[in-house]
Amino acid sequence: MRKEKALLLDEVRSNLKPEVGFILAGYAGLTANEFAQFREQVAATGGDFFAVKKRVFLKAVSDLNLKFELGELEGHVGLVISNESFIATTKVLFDFKKSNGEKIKILGGHFDGRKCSAAEFEEVSKLPSLNEMRAQFLGTLEAPMTQTLGVLQALLTSVIYCLDNKAKKES
16 A cells, blocks of 8 residues: 555544544535535534545445445545534534535444444434533423422411411401
């Protein structure tokens, strides 16, 4: 293998993190400004998007014991990786795809220890963010406690109202 390709292969290998996940996206017809805007949006979530040669990608994933076929990779292929929040990066990818039509096509990828299709990544993009999930979890824990406190307060105030009404009747 030529030195340049070996360097590309090392770069792709170092960026692929199967334990975190990555998405393969086909792109065609993106202007330079759209490409830069997309990369900025992905970078804002702690991710990165870069073009990758198909054969170099296939060699890198085979070294990691992942199975991808050349037939699955259509057109120009880009790799979306995330260093912080995979779900947020996936949301940005699908929002950009929605606003730019057929210029970006999700080809598949790897998430949560297994190979995933474009439809599965679309479902991941619909998941709530980490902060939203935390808020929902805390709300689930808080609701029964709030209701119990309301019942106890009603019991205590009803006793006070009864005593107050009895005192008013006697006077």
